[in-house]
Amino acid sequence: MCAEQFTEVAPWYDDLMAEVPYQNWVRYVEKLAQLHGLSPKSVLDLACGTGRVSRILAQKGYAVVGVDGSPAMIREAQSKTNGEIPFYCQRMQELSLNQRFDLVICLFDSLNYITEPSELQAAFCRVSEHLNPEGLFIFDVNGEAAYTNNLFTQTSLGRWRKVQYVWQADYNPSTRICEVHMRFIVNENGRKREFFEVHRQRCYTVLEIQNYLQQAGLECLECLDAFTTRPATKASDRIYFVARKILAEHNQSHE
CATH class of the missing domain: 3.40.50.150 (Vaccinia Virus protein VP39)
Structure with a gap:
């Protein structure tokens, strides 16, 4: 969710x-x-x-x-x-x-x-x-250019910090809406937990x-x-x- x-x-x-x-x-x-x-x-x-x-x-x-x-x-x-x-x-x-x-x-x-x-x-x-x-x-x-060059599809996996992420962007040039599906993995006192957010930009x-x-x-x-x-x-x-x-x-x- x-x-x-x-x-x-x-x-x-x-x-x-x-x-x-x-x-x-x-x-x-x-x-x-x-x-x-x-x-x-x-x-x-x-x-x-x-x-x-x-x-x-x-x-x-x-x-x-x-x-x-x-x-x-x-x-x-x-x-x-x-x-x-x-x-x-x-x-x-x-x-x-x-x-x-x-x-x-x-x-x-x-x-x-x-x-x-x-x-x-x-x-x-x-x-x-x-x-x-x-x-x-x-x-x-x-x-x-930020959207068409897919700058919002990113990952930090392999660079372990307190938080890691995988972002997948979907830009629609007709509506000019970009949806970025974000998965975060956090280290809480040695235990990993993940959560998700969807960010929308125009x-x-x-x-x-x-x-x-x-x-x-x-x-x-x-x-x-x-x-x-x-x-x-x-x-x-x-x-x-x-x-x-x-x-x-x-x-x-x-x-």
Whole structure:
């Protein structure tokens, strides 16, 4: 029987992602913000998961708030910070915090998990409402190359750690939905246990995302090949977007 995505895996997530260079990801986001003239003091980390990026940002002196839609992941995040960072369990599409931020981030293809276009549009609208004037929204998505090149069919068998996995991806180019059937094997005090999750993502085109941003009052400033300053191409498997909240006066000047 399959568990809901990001439930059973939550206690093992940091072990699973042990090799992800989160520090480099944060430095890249800081660089993009700097290139667009922003020195943020407050950061909203959307789809924060277990709070790895939130903790790095807090250590750097930012005032951070983390939000994730998975209760299990939020529990993990809260357990690792002793209340030093506020974490909230909310869906991005229904984001409601009594606060605005200089910078909103959403990393690690989290937005691809929103498989209904209308809900992605709603999420962008909620982000816009939580940005300070001239604030930036920096996020990444998987490009279609990630799905067509089968990057989500993976296995870690043979590299024994606390958790091993076998992932089998099925991408439908007509619906642009990718289903990843995930089998996890965990070592609990010397005893092996396995569980399963099915993760669903949707592939969005750059043009779709640009349109959704504009409709939410956000101007798309750049679409970049991940971790570079080069424009994204069809070969980009991960694409970073930088968007800025459009000021009311700016809107009026274009009417």
